[in-house]
Amino acid sequence: MLRAFQLLSSSSGFASSPLQRRKPLLRRNNLLLFSLSTTARSSSSSSSSSRAAAPILFPSVSSRRSSLFRSFRISAIRPESSADDASSTSFSSTLQPLESSSSHMRKVSFCQWCGAATKQAIPEGDDKTRTICTVCGKVAYLNPKMVVGCLVEHDNKILLCKRKIQPAYGLWTLPSGYMEIGESAADGAARETWEEACAEVKVLSPFAQLDIPYIGNSYIFFRAKMTKPQFSPGPESLDCRLFAPDDIPFDSLAFSSMFVALNLYIEDLKAGQIKFHYCTINKRPGSDASDIRAYTLGAHLQA
Numbered sequence: 380m381l382r383a384f385q386l387l388s389s390s391s392g393f394a395s396s397p398l399q400r401r402k403p404l405l406r407r408n409n410l411l412l413f414s415l416s417t418t419a420r421s422s423s424s425s426s427s428s429s430r431a432a433a434p435i436l437f438p439s440v441s442s443r444r445s446s447l448f449r450s451f452r453i454s455a456i457r458p459e460s461s462a463d464d465a466s467s468t469s470f471s472s473t474l475q476p477l478e479s480s481s482s483h484m485r486k487v488s489f490c491q492w493c494g495a496a497t498k499q500a501i502p503e504g505d506d507k508t509r510t511i512c513t514v515c516g517k518v519a520y521l522n523p524k525m526v527v528g529c530l531v532e533h534d535n536k537i538l539l540c541k542r543k544i545q546p547a548y549g550l551w552t553l554p555s556g557y558m559e560i561g562e563s564a565a566d567g568a569a570r571e572t573w574e575e576a577c578a579e580v581k582v583l584s585p586f587a588q589l590d591i592p593y594i595g596n597s598y599i600f601f602r603a604k605m606t607k608p609q610f611s612p613g614p615e616s617l618d619c620r621l622f623a624p625d626d627i628p629f630d631s632l633a634f635s636s637m638f639v640a641l642n643l644y645i646e647d648l649k650a651g652q653i654k655f656h657y658c659t660i661n662k663r664p665g666s667d668a669s670d671i672r673a674y675t676l677g678a679h680l681q682a
């Protein structure tokens with residue numbers, strides 16, 4: 380989740396964000412209420428900062444949200460998202476953090492197939508320590524989670540949702556959540572937008588893929604537009620609003636991923652061209668999950 384930096388002005392308007400009209404990818408889905416049990420590892424924190432859009436390469440410390448997270452300490456396999464963990468992992472989990480180099484990953488103590496205890500060992504032919512069942516020998520591979528969401532543009536504004544769930548209760552986010560088995564990333568992004576903002580959207584184009592290796596999440600954000608100008612808070616949201624670029628609440632955003640995505644978007648607006656971005660968000664190890672500016676960007680590619 381870094382230190383002194385100069386704030387960029389976010390005074391640019393929406394230079395040009397042509398919204399194309401395409402066939403809707405998704406009709407409304409069943410509403411799914413997720414019981415969130417995720418939290419984030421917390422540690423230190425520090426000062427806050429102003430609201431302006433910030434340069435994404437050298438974010439500052441902003442930890443006024445740290446108290447929100449402290450009571451939600453778990454292992455951080457998914458501290459950045461809002462979706463549930465109807466986990467696809469092959470082992471049941473005790474949600475105990477590992478205190479090794481992979482301390483941010485979830486410890487799996489029991490085998491999903493046979494229930495026996497697991498052990499940490501390097502499987503034959505592998506070169507990494509894995510969680511292996513002591514009875515049936517199956518390996519529990521831990522793979523990154525995909526988080527998908529929409530950057531909904533309407534009247535030169537962006538739709539944000541205020542979270543009604545932890546972590547990051549009361550903070551603003553792009554509508555997003557964990558991609559589910561059986562759906563595409565675009566479908567998942569539209570579904571999450573419906574669930575969190577009751578907004579039916581057409582996905583227009585990919586906008587960014589942001590990997591956060593430290594917590595094993597990869598985000599894909601799509602530009603989208605509402606099929607009709609209606610939205611309202613879903614069961615996971617306290618509020619939904621359209622924000623002009625200058626009014627985006629950068630000091631009250633829920634996650635680093637949102638901070639980066641919205642800064643990239645605003646920078647593109649200023650430049651007059653919305654691009655596609657790929658980059659990694661390298662969280663500062665040990666930083667407070669609520670400190671959304673405690674990161675550096677790596678491997679930033681754009682097209």
Ligand SMILES: [Zn+2]
Binds near residue numbers: 490491493494514515
């Ligand atoms: Zn087993």
